[in-house]
Amino acid sequence: MEIPVLNFDEIFKNLKNTSYPHQNSYVAMYSSWFGGIILHPQLMLIPIDDHMVHRGDGVFEAFKCVNGNIYQLDAHFNRLKNSLNKIQLTPPYPLEEIKEIVIKTIRSSGEKNCIIRLYVSRGPGDFSPKPEKSIGSQLYVVITKIEPTEERKRKTGCSLKISKVPTKDPFFATVKSCNYLQNVLMKMECHKLGVDYMINITEEGKIGEGATENFAIITRDNRFLTPPFDYILKGTTILRALNFAKEMVEQGLLKEAKTCDLYSEDLKDAKEILVFGTTMDVLPITTFEERAVGDGRPGKFYKLFFEKFIEDQTKNKEVLTPVWHDF
Numbered sequence: 001m002e003i004p005v006l007n008f009d010e011i012f013k014n015l016k017n018t019s020y021p022h023q024n025s026y027v028a029m030y031s032s033w034f035g036g037i038i039l040h041p042q043l044m045l046i047p048i049d050d051h052m053v054h055r056g057d058g059v060f061e062a063f064k065c066v067n068g069n070i071y072q073l074d075a076h077f078n079r080l081k082n083s084l085n086k087i088q089l090t091p092p093y094p095l096e097e098i099k100e101i102v103i104k105t106i107r108s109s110g111e112k113n114c115i116i117r118l119y120v121s122r123g124p125g126d127f128s129p130k131p132e133k134s135i136g137s138q139l140y141v142v143i144t145k146i147e148p149t150e151e152r153k154r155k156t157g158c159s160l161k162i163s164k165v166p167t168k169d170p171f172f173a174t175v176k177s178c179n180y181l182q183n184v185l186m187k188m189e190c191h192k193l194g195v196d197y198m199i200n201i202t203e204e205g206k207i208g209e210g211a212t213e214n215f216a217i218i219t220r221d222n223r224f225l226t227p228p229f230d231y232i233l234k235g236t237t238i239l240r241a242l243n244f245a246k247e248m249v250e251q252g253l254l255k256e257a258k259t260c261d262l263y264s265e266d267l268k269d270a271k272e273i274l275v276f277g278t279t280m281d282v283l284p285i286t287t288f289e290e291r292a293v294g295d296g297r298p299g300k301f302y303k304l305f306f307e308k309f310i311e312d313q314t315k316n317k318e319v320l321t322p323v324w325h326d327f
Contacts, residue, residue: 024145025144027039027109027110030102050121051123051129056177057089058121059087059120060117060119061076061079062116064114065112066313066314066320069320069324070106070321071312072236073321074321075239076236081095082174083176091120091137092138101139103323107323111143116141117142118142147279156297157285157296158197159195163200165185165186165189167200167202168182170230173232174234186210197210197211197275198211201264202231205263206231207263207264208227209227209233209235210277213235214237214277215227215273216274217262217273218254219269219270220270222253223257224258225266226238227262235276237281237282238276240312241308242257267288268289270288271294272299273293274302281306283302284298
């Protein structure tokens with residue numbers, strides 16, 4: 001087999017003529033490596049020797065822009081700061097400057113409703129695991145169109161099973177790093193088993209998290225319970241939901257709202273199981289381990305939480321950062 005040795009012109013010609021359907025949702029990317037914003041999906045590339053590629057040495061955040069306003073930007077940046085500190089990674093720019101880059105990249109995309117994926121990598125240089133071999137940390141900000149949540153999931157609910165993939169060590173579980181192998185394996189389980197979500201479980205039998213989701217239950221006596229964040233990632237959406245739940249306690253709708261250890265029996269006995277994540281906010285789980293949850297239909301509290309998120313993303317100035325306009 002003859003393999004050509006490509007020059008610059010041939011490489012760019014090949015890139016120009018290569019496209020995939022999923023790239024239609026890629027609308028803009030900021031790259032500190034290239035020194036600016038890229039609008040051509042074929043050029044949204046990073047160096048192969050970036051330590052984020054060959055070692056998973058980097059951290060990331062994913063958040064969204066709704067009707068021209070970024071939702072929970074500060075909450076995501078607080079978690080980003082925690083992840084950076086835990087793996088001793090200094091970003092190439094101050095966090096406030098990175099926020100400006102995020103806003104300008106969204107504006108360049110022309111999208112008022114989009115997902116923002118922000119990556120801070122150890123940077124290129126050498127293929128060893130040694131951080132000091134990097135020439136310096138890099139920032140990549142990718143803007144993609146939002147894929148709508150399947151209507152079926154809201155109308156009839158979602159299925160859930162317990163994963164066989166081992167949970168992460170608590171230290172690594174609480175860092176949103178670019179090493180997502182266990183998360184990928186959980187998504188593979190979903191595809192293989194034909195279910196919507198998997199939830200992992202610790203060696204002690206404690207319920208953990210999904211591949212990219214957090215879970216909570218509504219007990220039969222109307223308590224909102226979710227696992228503690230000392231062995232799972234502190235999801236910004238579940239934290240917001242916990243605030244909503246505490247408001248519902250004050251209103252007399254819930255008896256209690258707190259974090260505590262949960263076990264599979266708690267899920268089997270729950271009146272409602274809710275799944276939380278950045279893109280879908282909240283969805284109802286109506287079957288757990290092939291058994292109906294509650295009456296097998298989306299419940300009252302799912303609807304209340306969904307309404308709370310919609311209102312939060314349209315009216316609450318405290319959690320919205322304007323991109324296209326001032327309030």
